[in-house]
Amino acid sequence: MIQLNNIDKVYATNTIETTALKAINLHVEKGEFVSVMGPSGCGKSTLLNIIGLLDSATNGEVLIDGQSVQKYGDIKLAKLRNQKIGFVFQSFHLINDLSVLDNVEIPLLYRRMSGAERKRKALAALEKVGLKARTKHFPNQLSGGQRQRVAIARAIVGEPELILADEPTGNLDSVMGAEIMDILMRLNKEENTTIVMVTHDEHLAKQTQRIIRLFDGSQVG
Amino acid sequence: MLKKYIKLSLKVLLRHKFFTFVSLFGISFTLMILLTTTAFLDHMLGPAYPETKLDRSLYVLDMEIKGPEISRRGSISYYFLNKYVKSLKTPEAVSITSFFQKTVTYHDGKKYKIAMKFTDAEFWQIMDFNFVEGQAFTKEDVTNINQVCIINQATKEKYFGNESAIGKYIEADWKKYKVVGVVENVPIIRILAYGDVWVPITNTKEDIVSYSMDGDYQAIILAKTKKDFPAIKAEFQKHLDQVEFQDDTYDSIRGGADTILESTSREMFGFDDSKAHLLFIIGIGLMILFMMLPAMNLVNININRIIERYSEIGIRKSFGASSITLVGQFIVENIILTLIGGFIGLIITFIVLTIFNTSDIIPYANFVMNFRIFGYAILITLLFGLLSGVYPAWRMSRLKPVQALQGGTK
Numbered sequence: 001m002i003q004l005n006n007i008d009k010v011y012a013t014n015t016i017e018t019t020a021l022k023a024i025n026l027h028v029e030k031g032e033f034v035s036v037m038g039p040s041g042c043g044k045s046t047l048l049n050i051i052g053l054l055d056s057a058t059n060g061e062v063l064i065d066g067q068s069v070q071k072y073g074d075i076k077l078a079k080l081r082n083q084k085i086g087f088v089f090q091s092f093h094l095i096n097d098l099s100v101l102d103n104v105e106i107p108l109l110y111r112r113m114s115g116a117e118r119k120r121k122a123l124a125a126l127e128k129v130g131l132k133a134r135t136k137h138f139p140n141q142l143s144g145g146q147r148q149r150v151a152i153a154r155a156i157v158g159e160p161e162l163i164l165a166d167e168p169t170g171n172l173d174s175v176m177g178a179e180i181m182d183i184l185m186r187l188n189k190e191e192n193t194t195i196v197m198v199t200h201d202e203h204l205a206k207q208t209q210r211i212i213r214l215f216d217g218s219q220v221g
Numbered sequence: 222m223l224k225k226y227i228k229l230s231l232k233v234l235l236r237h238k239f240f241t242f243v244s245l246f247g248i249s250f251t252l253m254i255l256l257t258t259t260a261f262l263d264h265m266l267g268p269a270y271p272e273t274k275l276d277r278s279l280y281v282l283d284m285e286i287k288g289p290e291i292s293r294r295g296s297i298s299y300y301f302l303n304k305y306v307k308s309l310k311t312p313e314a315v316s317i318t319s320f321f322q323k324t325v326t327y328h329d330g331k332k333y334k335i336a337m338k339f340t341d342a343e344f345w346q347i348m349d350f351n352f353v354e355g356q357a358f359t360k361e362d363v364t365n366i367n368q369v370c371i372i373n374q375a376t377k378e379k380y381f382g383n384e385s386a387i388g389k390y391i392e393a394d395w396k397k398y399k400v401v402g403v404v405e406n407v408p409i410i411r412i413l414a415y416g417d418v419w420v421p422i423t424n425t426k427e428d429i430v431s432y433s434m435d436g437d438y439q440a441i442i443l444a445k446t447k448k449d450f451p452a453i454k455a456e457f458q459k460h461l462d463q464v465e466f467q468d469d470t471y472d473s474i475r476g477g478a479d480t481i482l483e484s485t486s487r488e489m490f491g492f493d494d495s496k497a498h499l500l501f502i503i504g505i506g507l508m509i510l511f512m513m514l515p516a517m518n519l520v521n522i523n524i525n526r527i528i529e530r531y532s533e534i535g536i537r538k539s540f541g542a543s544s545i546t547l548v549g550q551f552i553v554e555n556i557i558l559t560l561i562g563g564f565i566g567l568i569i570t571f572i573v574l575t576i577f578n579t580s581d582i583i584p585y586a587n588f589v590m591n592f593r594i595f596g597y598a599i600l601i602t603l604l605f606g607l608l609s610g611v612y613p614a615w616r617m618s619r620l621k622p623v624q625a626l627q628g629g630t631k
Contacts, residue, residue, distance in 0.1 A: 049623045052539070053622075054538075054621065054622040054626070055622075056621065074543050074544050074545075075543045075545070078541050078542060078543035078546075079541065079543075081538075081539060081541050081622075082540060083541070086540075087539050087540070089626075093535070093536050093539075093626065094536075095532075095533050097229070097233060098229070102225075106536065106540050107541055110540070110541035110546065111541075115224070154540070158540075158541075
């Protein structure tokens with residue numbers, strides 16, 4: 001599903017160069033649930049952003065389903081993100097002006113689909129995360145756990161093969177964190193969705209099939 | 222998709238109530254000023270009742286005469302106009318008229334202040350007055366100094382109510398005039414046609430026959446076609462070269478037979494022909510200035526709005542929006558903002574023009590909205606709105622999704 005070959009990521013300013021990732025080689029199979037661990041600033045989120053095509057690598061090659069994406073333009077990358085990847089962010093990244101239903105519909109806006117079909121799929125996704133009763137609420141009317149569940153519904157509404165979760169439980173208490181983890185585990189088991197999750201939590205990481213450990217931008221395990 | 226964009230745009234506009242208010246105020250107020258100004262200018266300088274033949278009309282309104290000790294600029298004597306303008310061969314007709322003069326009259330024990338105008342028979346040929354009753358006075362009336370008059374509808378109603386005015390008498394400037402015609406009211410800003418009462422020019426108390434260059438008269442020249450303008454102007458200049466000064470007061474004269482725009486320009490900028498187009502340039506400059514104000518306002522608001530929405534752009538890009546799609550979203554938002562502003566501007570203009578038309582601020586005013594100018598104004602506002610909104614949106618849409626999610630940091 002995902003293949004990273006010799007990925008380097010360097011952030012350069014006029015005066016300084018910071019290496020975020022060094023020679024990362026990674027292979028994630030379809031249906032795997034992988035966690036990425038490491039101390040703060042070790043490049044976990046950078047790695048996830050590169051896998052999710054939100055950022056580009058300085059060197060190296062990213063292959064999604066065997067296709068190298070290095071030379072893809074804006075429109076092709078957007079299409080790939082839309083159809084194959086769903087994101088869950090630590091800080092939820094919901095649009096406060098939009099209702100829960102409208103937030104969940106966002107990925108479907110960029111597909112050829114009728115409004116009715118969009119709504120049907122969004123309601124189905126919300127049902128999966130147990131929030132069907134909150135469709136007309138706005139994000140600021142929800143608790144942290146509920147917001148993250150909306151974010152998960154948004155990530156899965158387009159039925160992507162890959163979900164990238166960047167510390168999805170980082171802003172939640174342990175009970176809500178466990179609920180979110182349950183949802184992700186269920187998605188992986190029942191729908192065979194590939195999941196790559198960045199986390200600080202050893203306990204959560206141990207529930208996944210494989211742990212990738214980073215230190216100072218290098219893969220150490 | 223478009224429906225979603227429109228829905229989102231309205232939500233965004235409602236969220237930033239103050240910014241939206243400032244933005245809409247800027248657009249609508251500017252459009253109102255622009256439309257009201259053009260309605261005034263159209264009413265003053267464009268073809269309108271009763272001056273419908275403006276495209277064939279030339280005016281001798283502003284002459285400069287100089288002598289060894291004296292010089293004057295402005296209107297000129299009936300003698301001069303009668304001898305050197307009325308004698309032009311190229312035009313279809315030439316009329317000499319006075320400016321309107323306010324005079325006090327009494328009727329049934331009531332005091333009225335009316336605007337009286339002295340003119341000739343050709344005036345009624347050149348102007349397209351709508352006669353409600355009767356007809357214009359004739360050349361014979363002018364030659365024979367007949368005490369006849371034409372009155373407007375408002376004066377007729379004041380004096381005679383609903384009865385016919387024809388054959389009845391009104392007193393003006395201490396003379397009794399027999400009403401021979403009633404015309405529809407003319408607004409005061411059609412300054413050359415305006416009046417409440419029009420009488421033959423020969424009824425004036427002034428000695429208009431003997432030699433004098435001083436006077437308060439103007440000439441209106443009606444050309445057979447617009448193509449005759451150069452010939453008429455040339456013929457008039459030839460006549461000017463032949464002016465005979467019969468005393469030592471003046472010894473030179475300058476002026477021209479001008480279109481209404483040239484004439485306005487000459488009044489403002491004098492006799493320098495190189496400045497003839499200055500009025501036009503100033504007009505365009507003012508219009509651009511009017512348009513620049515909301516444009517700058519829109520630029521500022523759009524930049525603020527877009528900076529605030531980095532995160533949203535990042536989210537949309539993460540879930541499949543391309544740069545082009547996002548720019549499209551901002552275009553729709555700007556179009557909606559401009560159209561709402563334009564619509565409000567249109568309503569405010571209607572209200573302002575109705576107030577002018579129904580109040581006595583400008584007698585008999587009948588301002589009409591110029592929809593052509595409204596169309597141009599909306600287009601220009603849209604253009605500025607698009608440029609100011611789309612350029613920052615396009616720049617931002619070029620950011621990688623992760624940069625947008627982090628608030629635009631590179």
